[in-house]
Amino acid sequence: MIEILSTSALNTIQDFGRPHALHMGVSRGGAMDRLAIAHANILLGNARDAAALEIAFFPFRARFVERTAFSLTGASCAAQLDGRPIPSNWAMTAEAGQVLVVPAPTCGAWAYFGIRGGLDVPVVLGARGTDLKGGFGGVDGRAPEKGRRLKAGCSSVPPPGNGGFGLVRGAVLPEDDHTVLRVLPAAEHEAFTSASRTAFGELAWQVTPRANRTGFRMDGRDALRLSRPLTLMSHGIVPGTVQVPPDGMPIIQMADANTCGGYPKIATVIESDLRLLAQTAIGGSVRFVPVDEAGAIAVLREEARALDCLEADVERLRGGLLD
């Protein structure tokens, strides 16, 4: 069990969300950085999609009420346990009374605090993650507040030692302004002027302060324009959809994407790269490069294979540490 000492209304319990509740209008939801939360869980021997705390607002502080195995992944934060530094992408065991401090990241934006056994909150519509818009999941549909105690689920996996272990290379974080996001053309791609299609692919697009779990509003030198006005009927959209509202500045749907929308769509950021956009801080820039259907599927499968390997490696390592 842990007790939260300082937090914000943006730090919510997340998992992989609710892909099977979309037909009710419920957002897929889940972690903004799905690879980082998977790493947090794999390090502890949890199911990849176990519930963890997503930290978006810093500093975050928590006290361990009892001996607890935990992990920290995602944004690089120079976290400390009772004042002693914890490496990034690390799993270890804290003793009762120890205090974890996660300061503002030096790189990235979203950090994940995993607990062995996963955070034990009720499953609602198939998941434990928080749906802020719907007001359900997590702790009563909102971020757990200061003073709240969070329980861990059961686990038969041996905990890491007090020193712990970690990943040599965690999930890549955006550095400088060279983040490249692979995109597939979306339904209205051809309806944009050729100048706009070129600008979309060539310009640097900046993350504006209007960026949250639902969508990131981007800013670029040139507004994107349709060849002629277009009225679309409401249609399903997915996280990664790049919508272009009438002002010509793209909005990219994120984890809490609305399930339906009506703006023209120029492209879709592939699932594996959406986490890179999420981890780009406000003011940071990204570029879009095209990928084809086969290439996008190959990336997805390679990522799944890499996670399978990591899971097997961590399991072997854990066995080795116990021998």
Place this chain on the structure above:
Amino acid sequence: MKMRFHLAGATALLCDIAHGGFDDAAQRRIWVTARAVERHQHVISAIPGVNNLLVGFDGLHTGPGAIRDVIAEAWEAATDVAVPTREVRIQVAYGGALGEDLADVAAQAGLSVRETIAVHAAGIYRVAAIGAMPGFVYLTGLDGRLCVPRRDTPRVHVPRGAVILGGGHAGVMPCDAPSGWHMVGATESILFDVHRDEPCLLRMGDVVRFDPVA
């Protein structure tokens, strides 16, 4: 009627049959197609939009090409069958704080406020699609005179229970959320409650009537 397929990322296809205005028969065929497609082992979701369908699938075990064939086959086989429907009546207090656009809508429609209420309440609406927010329904059947453009600037906060119209559709806010639609009244009906056996009040195809209350 030919279906147009567009990738929506590597693991979803947007299937569009829209051709001009809203087609009621095509919408019923989309519901039937959605139900058939979602039984496929690698399909994760089949979400009817308004004269379109978004199908999400497991990209680790199948690809867009195979799923495109599954959808096309289901679409060809789908007939315009009668979908079982219920009639749901929703009581509306027109005007007031949650209906602050009523006079504006009336002015744009060239009607008096009383006529606007009468026209809205006389409508026989159908749930065409569910989405955008938990339990939100896109209702077709809005009288042409009330098909006014969306607000230029969307409101950041439209409260739950607001009865709204926009984009040629009627709707009711299931939760507090931003919206660019016009607010014309308030209802106490709860469109979405995660603790109900069936969280959504309305199902696809349901007939909805609005009853004015004081």
